[in-house]
Structures are given as C-alpha cells and as structure tokens.
Amino acid sequence: MLSLYYKPGACSLAVHVLLRELGADFELKHFKAEEDALKKINPFANVPTIEDGDFHMREGGAILTWLCDEHQSELLPQKGAERAEALQWLMFANATLHPTYGRLFRANGMTLNLPDKNAILNDAGAKIQKCWDVIDEQLEGQSYICGEAFTVADILLTVIANWTPGLPIEVTFSDNLKAYFKRVSDRESFQNALDAEDVTYKAAA
Ligand SMILES: N[C@@H](CCC(=O)N[C@@H](CS)C(=O)NCC(=O)O)C(=O)O
DSSP states (O other), X not given: OEEEEEOTTSTHHHHHHHHHHHTOOEEEEETTTTHHHHHHHOTTOOSOEEEEXXXXXXXXXXXXXXXXXXXXXXXXXSSHHHHHHHHHHHHIIIIIIHHHHHHHHHXXXXXXXXXXXXHHHHHHHHXXXXXXXXXXXXXXXXXXXXXXXXXXXXXXXXXXXXXXXXXXXXXXXXXXXXXXXXXXXXXXXXXXHHHHHTOOOOTTO
C-alpha cells in the first residue's frame, strides 16, 4: 500500500486530498513519528514523500502530477492547452507561491535585528499578496483556476491559502477568493483529509 509522509496542514495535505479524490488506497505516516524511515528515502526528511515498497518519490509538484497521470485522472488534463494551463497553475502554486510563504516563515523564526526582519517580512508579504491578486484576477467570472473544471492546481492553491491566517503580516483575501477556497475546501475529499490531519480550514472565513 502507498504511504504518504505528512505534516498536518502542510503542502502534503494537497497529496492527501488528491489521494482521496482518486479513491486510492493509502496510509498516512506522520513525518516526525516516522522520521528514521523517512530519512532513508529522503535526505531532507520533508513532506510530501510517498513510498510503496521499493518505490519512493518526493517533491510535491512532481508527486501530484505523477499521481494524476498514473490514475489517468481528469484532475490533470492529459494533453493540449488544457494540460498546459493546469500545469502552469500547479507549478505557480508549488514553485512561486509556496517558496514565498517559506521565506516568510524562515525570516519570522530567525533572530535578526528588527529592521532587517521587518523588511524581509514586509517584502515576502507583498509578494504573497501579489500572487493572490493574480489568482483573484484569473478567477474573475469562473469557478476554478482553469475555468469550470476542477483541477489538481485548485487543491494545492487552497491548501496554501490556509497558511495565511496567523501570519505576522497582513494578506487580504477578496470575497471572490474566499468563496473559491470554500468551494474547494467543502469537497468531501478535502473535509475528510482535514479531519484525518486534525486541521481547521480558516482561509474561507
Ligand atoms: N520542494 C519541496 C518543499 C517541501 C517543503 O518545504 N515541505 C515542508 C512543509 S510545506 C516541510 O516538509 N517542512 C518540514 C518541517 O516543517 O519541519 C516540495 O515542493 O515538495
């Protein structure tokens, strides 16, 4: 059976939601409780990491893509401009939006002299806001990031949005964005994954 190494509410939640959307058989392994086993297959011991017998894989964007392809899922169109667009937004979430939050979390946890720290936090906050403004604009007049079809990119964007409440800087979500986060996080797969990880969804409120 496939194991997912996870940290509650982290980017691994997107893989967790996807596995439920796909109806896949899987088990969860908490990344700290199973750290020794995780370190054997991932030198960074980070999440998400998946393992099935001798097979293992890390890097969230790659895992999400690979799982959709393996299951021939319509959550990632298989070819053409639809696939290009879904991949673009998935990688935007994974490679542009996610690291910006990472930079802010790291700066916030560092002992830096205060003016430097505030400058880094404000800069990271402005970049996060810009990302959500771009997403907001894209969502104008449509239900999901790629139009009316729900895709894997919507899952990762909605997971990352929930890291925003509680940040030490202000990031504002429009009513349109909040309605989008609610639409996605209300899905049965998402609600069940949140329950299993004991995480509350706050970004839609
Ligand atoms: N490039 C990696 C980054 C993964 C990553 O940063 N994971 C975070 C959670 S979102 C993590 O495992 N953090 C470990 C920790 O918090 O101790 C990916 O996209 O999968």
